[in-house]
Amino acid sequence: MNKGNAGRTAFAAFTTMDIVLMAMLAAANAVMTVYLSPVNQALNSIGGPVLTSTITGLYMIYGLLAYYIIRKPGTAVITYSIGAVVQSFMGTAYGIVSCFAAAACYMVIAELIFAIFKYRNWGWPVMLLAGGAMVPIWFFVAAQMYGYTKWGMNILLIALVVRTLSGVVLCGLLTKLLGDALARSGLLRRFAVASKG
Template sequence: MKEAGKKKGFSWSAFTTLDIVLMAMLAAANAVLTVYISPVNQALNGIGGPIATSTITGLYMVYGLLACYIIRKPGTAVITFGIGAVVQAFMGTAYGIASCFVAAGCYMVVAETIFAAFRYRKWNLPIMLLVGGAMVPIWFFFAARMFGYMKWGTDILLIALAVRILSGIVLCGLLSKLLGDALSRSGLLRRFAVHRGAEG
């Protein structure tokens, strides 16, 4: 079984204690960040409605993708986004507990699917941008029904979706890559895959 995993290009390595700690830390940091982003989101809504609030969508997802980029093991997105949802639920959220778990489920499925398609070996900028943008649409579909977005009208919905995808590409995909590389260069991630492996 181990040899078969190697032939496919990746190994189903067990997570180390450091991996789990890092995922938990990023999930906790995201929960705190979300508390501070909520007022900003409300302010943007007052200024430019749903389109303006869509500009910061990527920030809500960055912690999970950053964990994936650093750890580079199958299941990282599932665990990190899962922990994030639980922490947010306990801390409280202006968007409702259900939204925490539905959003996390959408993010983890998309991220794991794309990374699995590349055998968890491709971590270059195009892949990170792809994942950052691709995590948006499925959650937007559910959010539109949970939060009453349908009243916006088709034109506004499409523009908001486009802005959210762009935000996911820049504020999640690009930012995760930049943060991961910066932390790796600092030497703080010497025991993680991002420090050892090539981008691919």
């Protein structure tokens, strides 16, 4: 098979339903982010960078949920890219650049994790790992963009641990719970999650 055919085959792997689902989740995330911004600011005013780190996982869940449901290579790239575009149009308190930078960090790690497991393992350990693993690279990038280094090393390390745990629980664990619940409801019968469990 030549490269042109391989490219067409990879693109054809996504159905119209897949694309619609990814777009819907990306749009839902953009709306959720609008409402999370004041919550984030309130947490920051109460407990600084550590307390605001507790909700980090919610910002990543839409792409991981799409991957868990669709289970095709490239799902994270498409979903997080759509999410960044939609969010940038809706407006964000963190700047348009942050939308695309965060999306790039999330998609790289998500694609890597599922590639390592050959897109066959969707159990609790892998989902929790994916949720937590997406945090550190964006935290490092954001630290440079927003000057987190002024917090001091101790606060940085605590915030990183809290954010990683948030990724594990509010992204990895919540994705698994939501995905399985939706699959049991019959709403996802046209997607891989319904047939593979």
